[in-house]
Amino acid sequence: MNVRRLAPWLLVAAPLAVFVALFLAPLVNLFALSLFRFDRSVGVVGGLTVENYTKFLGDPFYLGILWRTLRIGVLATLASLLLGYPLAYHMQRCRPRARAYLALLVLAPLLVSVVVRSFGWLVILGPNGLVNSLLVSSGIVRDPLRLLYTEGAIVVGLTHVFLSFMVLSIAAALARIDPALLRAAQNLGATERQTFFRVVLPLSLPGVAAGSLIVFTLSSSAFITPALLGGPRVKVMSYLSYQQTLLLSDWPYGAAIAFVLLGLVAGAVLVYLRVLESGRYGVVFR
Template sequence: MSAASPRTTPYLLTAPGVLFFAALLGFPMVMTFVLSLHSYDFNTGIQSDWTLANYADVLGDSYFHKIFSRTFGLGLLVTLICVLIGVPEAYVLSRLSSGWRSVFLLVVLGPLLISVVVRTLGWALFFGGNGILTMTAQALGFSDEPVSLMFTFAGMTIALVHVLVPFMVISVWASLQKIDPQSEDAGLSLGATKFTVLRRITLPQAMPGILSGSIIVFALTASAFATPAIIGGRRMKVVATAAYDEYLSTLNWPLGATIAVLLLLANIVIILSFNKIIERRYAKVFE
């Protein structure tokens, strides 16, 4: 049997991974898209016809416009806050000694060892009308009435930042670890201030980590279900909870599949656009 040529070797090596990916992720996505092209009747269930009516319903309904706007607005806000918290935290971690770095990495990654549902329920106890937030506000004299962030946009934002900021820290910290400390020392030796070194040398080299962390946080926020379902409830629906309701409450699977497909497509478009903008502009910003 003849050996594979150098041109075909990479394809042969990646073929098992591609097939595995296609079987576990690609096939369900294709089936979801096919399901979204069928209509639904509340008396007879899913129909065998082919139609784009579900996409027309979602794209033309102001109710879904509001849900999608809330979802992506939440994603942008959570991503921005995670950048503001995670980048300085990662920078401090990169400057710590190995012993202290291990301790604080454990502190940062510790929440990831706990279920998202458990952490969100903890925030629900904190945000509730009779929770710690209310007791603290009343003890300090800020309010005599119950203070609650349940079923609010602010409550969802705080809970999702707590869940997702470790992903930002790890992404940025990985980029900072690749920076040669001598480049910063060279800048200081040439008369640059520490702020100038940070702006002109450190941040540009950390931008790949900030970009990848932002993409991860935004994608996870836009598709999050457990935290918005518990903290936001029915009052503050996002796309994931809307799709869930269509699947399990109204049993309109084609409409739920349509919402899921549109969420995926919107995520892809936003992430690719963001990636292109950052790649073109971030180098100029820090010149």
């Protein structure tokens, strides 16, 4: 084997070793663990079984949490799309300098820790928070509403945390559209509205799809925001897994829950890839 053939492997050796030791091995180990049994008095017991998975999939309580996670992920994705598309479109129509500042405004929050940003929503939605202060002082309600620890609060928080990704993804797709296409549409008789619906929107769909995938996978697997805004009362999959492992020490079951969640994420990726390859607008993605 000559140097040229060996060189790439020499370069990747160290990072590859790190990944095998700290990424692949722990995941394989966790998966193996999910096939073990747990006994409250003895601890983890050997012997392969799919018991943990059947327990999860057969229990309406746990399935309810799975559906909730899915629901929250879908709602946060839709909300990001509804808020993010107009924002990205507006940004793209601004002059380059204004666009740079607006992009900064969208990007800057990414530098603030998710904990801090979710905490901000605690303050806004809390009993003494902004929303309740406004509602009470304007006389709409007499007593503060319970806004925290609800699915709605989680959706709001997740939408906020991941909106930037949706905006960036759509803005990138919009920026890739050749401006001559818009002129061509107008030149052929399309109004501004028709140009948007027949040219801009279809051509921005790859950005919408990519942004939706990002927001859905991140928000359905998010942990911090649901833990803070939903708490133990409104559990999602990631919280459930955390609770089972770290708080209740039922590692095999917690591991199984983690892999069900992983399956959900993988499912979303597969759906995305299907959309990418087929469908009416498949040609846009190629």
